[in-house]
Amino acid sequence: DAGVIQSPRHEVTEMGQEVTLRCKPISGHDYLFWYRQTMMRGLELLIYFNNNVPIDDSGMPEDRFSAKMPNASFSTLKIQPSEPRDSAVYFCASSFGTDSPLHFGNGTRLTVT
């Protein structure tokens, strides 16, 4: 089992550019989560999916953020346009069933200049 796979590992972009983060969950997991981690705010849940359907996106900061899960093995988090305050580490995590442990990917460190 390769675990949760995220790409890219690092992303440096200029303000105003579009950023797309990618995630492949563990095969068979039916929940997928996107988290953002910063020193100031810690780990924040942005959105989560169950069986590819978005369940709760109340953590998405604003309309510049969007997430999709077109199939059980792939999800994207898009920021358009990006701003310096979006700089953070973005984690994708997956799990099987409710109240189950989360398996995190290695994260994408995003820097917006």
Add this chain to the structure above:
Amino acid sequence: GQQVMQIPQYQHVQEGEDFTTYCNSSTTLSNIQWYKQRPGGHPVFLIQLVKSGEVKKQKRLTFQFGEAKKNSSLHITATQTTDVGTYFCAAGAGSYQLTFGKGTKLSVIP
């Protein structure tokens, strides 16, 4: 919304000393999970507690869930340099939205 307070924020210990981090919720929880994040790494699941008053052990780590299911603790006996990292509690309140504490960053001085 649900709030989870985790203390202390930082802890520096001499190798061999004990370490404890505490997690407190404003609401009754369905379960609590603990994660460890090494520097530069990602959170890794350690354990889940579900029952009131539950105590679980993993080698030198002892996890407790309070009787009222509103608080939890993680205790490490005789810390080692391999214990360095940030320990997070994650509180579940039944809606499948885990709320993470801010974490306790542990430094171990050899």
